[in-house]
Amino acid sequence: MSLDEPTLAALIADHAARGAALEVVGSATRHSFGPGVRPEAQVSTAALSGVITYEPEELILITRAGTPMAQITDLLTQQNQMLAFEPPDYGALLGSAPGGGTAAGMVATNLAGPRRISHGAARDHTLGFRAVNGRGEVFKSGSRVMKNVTGYDLPKLFAGSWGTLGVMTEVTLKVLPRPEDVATLLLLGLSDEAAIAGLCAGMGSAHEVSGAAYLPAATAAAMPVLAGMGHSVAALRLEGPTPSVAARLTALREELGDRAVCHHLGTADSLTLWADIRDAGPLARQPELLVWKLSVTPSEGPATLARIGDHVLSWFDWSGGLIWVGLAPGETDGGAARVRAAIAPGGGHATLVRAPLDLRTRVPVFPPRQPAVTLLEARIKAGFDPAGILNPGRR
Amino acid sequence: MLMPVPDASLLARRREIIDDLRALLPDECVIADPIALRAYECDALTLYRQLPMAVALPRTTAEVAAVLAYCHREGVKIVPRGGGTSLSGGSLPVADAITVGLSKMNKVLEVDFDNRCARVQPGVTNLGITNAVQHAGFYFAPDPSSQIACSIGGNVAENSGGVHCLKYGLTTNNLLGIEFVTIDGTVMRFGGKHLDSDGLDLLGIVTGSEGLLGLVTEVTVRILRKPTTQRALLLSFPTVESAGTCVGAIIAAGIIPAGMEMMDKPAIHAAEAFVKVGYPLDVEALLIVELDGPPVEVDHLVARVSEIAAGCGAVGNRASTSEVERMGFWAGRKSAFPAVGRIAPDYICMDGTIPRKRLPEVLRAMDGMAKHYGLGLANVFHAGDGNLHPLILFDANKPGDVEKAEAFGADILRLCVDVGGVLTGEHGVGVEKRDLMTHQFDQVDLDQQMRVKCAFDEGGLLNPGKVFPALTNCAEYGKMHVSGGNLPFPDIPRF
Numbered sequence: 018m019s020l021d022e023p024t025l026a027a028l029i030a031d032h033a034a035r036g037a038a039l040e041v042v043g044s045a046t047r048h049s050f051g052p053g054v055r056p057e058a059q060v061s062t063a064a065l066s067g068v069i070t071y072e073p074e075e076l077i078l079i080t081r082a083g084t085p086m087a088q089i090t091d092l093l094t095q096q097n098q099m100l101a102f103e104p105p106d107y108g109a110l111l112g113s114a115p116g117g118g119t120a121a122g123m124v125a126t127n128l129a130g131p132r133r134i135s136h137g138a139a140r141d142h143t144l145g146f147r148a149v150n151g152r153g154e155v156f157k158s159g160s161r162v163m164k165n166v167t168g169y170d171l172p173k174l175f176a177g178s179w180g181t182l183g184v185m186t187e188v189t190l191k192v193l194p195r196p197e198d199v200a201t202l203l204l205l206g207l208s209d210e211a212a213i214a215g216l217c218a219g220m221g222s223a224h225e226v227s228g229a230a231y232l233p234a235a236t237a238a239a240m241p242v243l244a245g246m247g248h249s250v251a252a253l254r255l256e257g258p259t260p261s262v263a264a265r266l267t268a269l270r271e272e273l274g275d276r277a278v279c280h281h282l283g284t285a286d287s288l289t290l291w292a293d294i295r296d297a298g299p300l301a302r303q304p305e306l307l308v309w310k311l312s313v314t315p316s317e318g319p320a321t322l323a324r325i326g327d328h329v330l331s332w333f334d335w336s337g338g339l340i341w342v343g344l345a346p347g348e349t350d351g352g353a354a355r356v357r358a359a360i361a362p363g364g365g366h367a368t369l370v371r372a373p374l375d376l377r378t379r380v381p382v383f384p385p386r387q388p389a390v391t392l393l394e395a396r397i398k399a400g401f402d403p404a405g406i407l408n409p410g411r412r
Numbered sequence: 413m414l415m416p417v418p419d420a421s422l423l424a425r426r427r428e429i430i431d432d433l434r435a436l437l438p439d440e441c442v443i444a445d446p447i448a449l450r451a452y453e454c455d456a457l458t459l460y461r462q463l464p465m466a467v468a469l470p471r472t473t474a475e476v477a478a479v480l481a482y483c484h485r486e487g488v489k490i491v492p493r494g495g496g497t498s499l500s501g502g503s504l505p506v507a508d509a510i511t512v513g514l515s516k517m518n519k520v521l522e523v524d525f526d527n528r529c530a531r532v533q534p535g536v537t538n539l540g541i542t543n544a545v546q547h548a549g550f551y552f553a554p555d556p557s558s559q560i561a562c563s564i565g566g567n568v569a570e571n572s573g574g575v576h577c578l579k580y581g582l583t584t585n586n587l588l589g590i591e592f593v594t595i596d597g598t599v600m601r602f603g604g605k606h607l608d609s610d611g612l613d614l615l616g617i618v619t620g621s622e623g624l625l626g627l628v629t630e631v632t633v634r635i636l637r638k639p640t641t642q643r644a645l646l647l648s649f650p651t652v653e654s655a656g657t658c659v660g661a662i663i664a665a666g667i668i669p670a671g672m673e674m675m676d677k678p679a680i681h682a683a684e685a686f687v688k689v690g691y692p693l694d695v696e697a698l699l700i701v702e703l704d705g706p707p708v709e710v711d712h713l714v715a716r717v718s719e720i721a722a723g724c725g726a727v728g729n730r731a732s733t734s735e736v737e738r739m740g741f742w743a744g745r746k747s748a749f750p751a752v753g754r755i756a757p758d759y760i761c762m763d764g765t766i767p768r769k770r771l772p773e774v775l776r777a778m779d780g781m782a783k784h785y786g787l788g789l790a791n792v793f794h795a796g797d798g799n800l801h802p803l804i805l806f807d808a809n810k811p812g813d814v815e816k817a818e819a820f821g822a823d824i825l826r827l828c829v830d831v832g833g834v835l836t837g838e839h840g841v842g843v844e845k846r847d848l849m850t851h852q853f854d855q856v857d858l859d860q861q862m863r864v865k866c867a868f869d870e871g872g873l874l875n876p877g878k879v880f881p882a883l884t885n886c887a888e889y890g891k892m893h894v895s896g897g898n899l900p901f902p903d904i905p906r907f
Binding site (some may be wrong): 072074076097129133134137138140150155156157158160165166168170171173176177182194195197214215216217221222226245260261263265267268294312313315316317335338364365366384386387389390392396399401 | 485524548549573581584594598599602613614615617640661667668797833856857859860861863864
């Protein structure tokens, strides 16, 4: 089925007039992520496909909403460029096929990989978009230039809106050169606390660390490259021109070397390891577990995990600020109460990334917000989608 | 510049409003004396001036909330003000509004090196953040040229940039959280020391909203470790085109310099006459390329950029070998505005962004405009990210010059939009570019933005007359655009 903007606008206007809800999807790779109850009618942007403009020297790519991520990644790789926030592929984690996803789906979910701590998320790389709002009107926001403060920054609002504000038809993305080389410094056998302290020290060094993850021994044992090490592993990634990576690896090792036994990974092993961390590999390989993802103050990571208590699998990314937790199924609330209670007030939030449908119907998947903020959000949403027909309850 | 007609009933209540504010704040925090109010009559866009009804200077979040709740209840309009350095009139007072200044909230509350962040009050200056963390080798990356005076609260409101945006981003990319007070006095927190929003990205939408959505009372910023080495190249070119080509070639080679600044011939001459740093005077364009990182990387990239520049026809190439030399390269660029101020009685600084590759034709067109208006023009350019700062030279004492300069500026900004760029890259819309918004956005685009405004401030009390060319009653935006029972796109088949 082919789709264009006017047709989509008419479809949405029609649903708005009837007050009929629509589920908005790209390629539905994250369909099992989010609340269980969804509208019956669905609109997919997959048919709005194709890269419109790619100008490597201008560092921009303009694409229709439904262009497959795989196609975009290929195109960028040919020019030695990338989306710097490392969009993760949760296909395996969420039980859909790996290698899926669309451009607008990536923006709408605002997910980011290990480079989140140094380069930001999709929100930081979405320069502009076109969309159909819940009234069936086509509008645009942002632009195709890096530096733009003209009007409200609606691209920020759309990044992470999960299709609840409008259906994006076109997105403009900032792209960056792919680093020439990569290496990883490993600190072996540290406790949770000592490991996160080591990662924070690395992030605070002058050596431009672009990935800082800590894999407890049981998790490391289930990962490629690290499996044989028999220890917990704190991993710090360095990227850039080859001579710079080599010099920074030496310097970082000197700075952190007295904390633990050090080891390092070269290019190929580094690429394999960080891709597995990015895609939540250890939990993708244990499909029976419930998956929670917490964003907290990095140095609070270990204490937060300790407060959660019993779990099967866990690791930290983002220097301790991102905690992945795998829980055994069986708790009535999927662990929601104890996971969310582990976070200090104002200190972060927890999302239920993977759970059976019935659990996602009973337990809020996304973190509850302050009541006044929820009201404000509702007013903002109503400004885009007054009839509340777009992905209701999705965020 | 037309501002909304003041509400006579509000003006008539001035005395009462001042008394009410004095009941909420200590006397020294409410300014009502017309002479003292003069200090607040304009921001850095000094072309426009207006006395506010009064100025309130709350000292705490609770006082800000009390003032806003009062204004909300009584229908009193508010112009928020940080350091007062806006170049677009963002904090230009409004005749029937009070100005709320955050300058008394100027404490650094917490520095957290483990989590690489600082929590500060909105009145702390941009440079004040760096000053609070530099003893440990850290800094705050956004560096607007007003950084010595502009406040972080203002930086959030304007999403301020600087010369290092290409590599380090704008303010929005360097924020972790804010405390925010809505017009009804509700205090909210968006973000914190953790990453990503737990819902809609309200931190993202408030950043760059130019004081139209609420007041920021606390800011948590990301701080970065200072790079170990910085070196700059001073490259000169016989044509603007070859300098532009060189910028593109550097980026295409996979190099993202920390800064990449271009100056045209009039700007080079003005700067050299002012600071005498040895800029070549017989060239058409000068490019400063700054590289930072570990010494081995910087040396490696300096060599590669030199090669690229030679391939693009650079006629001069100096790489700094000391901090003194590097600062010398920058001295001219950083003093470009005052330098231009010496060669003309007045100037206005424009701020459009263009797709970088369109630079030569834009410069040619601006040259034509300068001749048409009979006014001088000098250009400095954040070349890496396409942000253009044309400086229009005029004499405010010469009849007609102000109007000509304004018209010239508007022509430049329309041109920026026409080649695929935007009206403002970092200075904000404010009052200056308000009436040009319809050139960049269709009515439906603007309506959608206005609905965001209405979600935060239904009564339109916050920073009225700024950003949007015409304010419609928020109730109007609540309606579905259905006229006479017809849906949009009546000719398209229904599903």
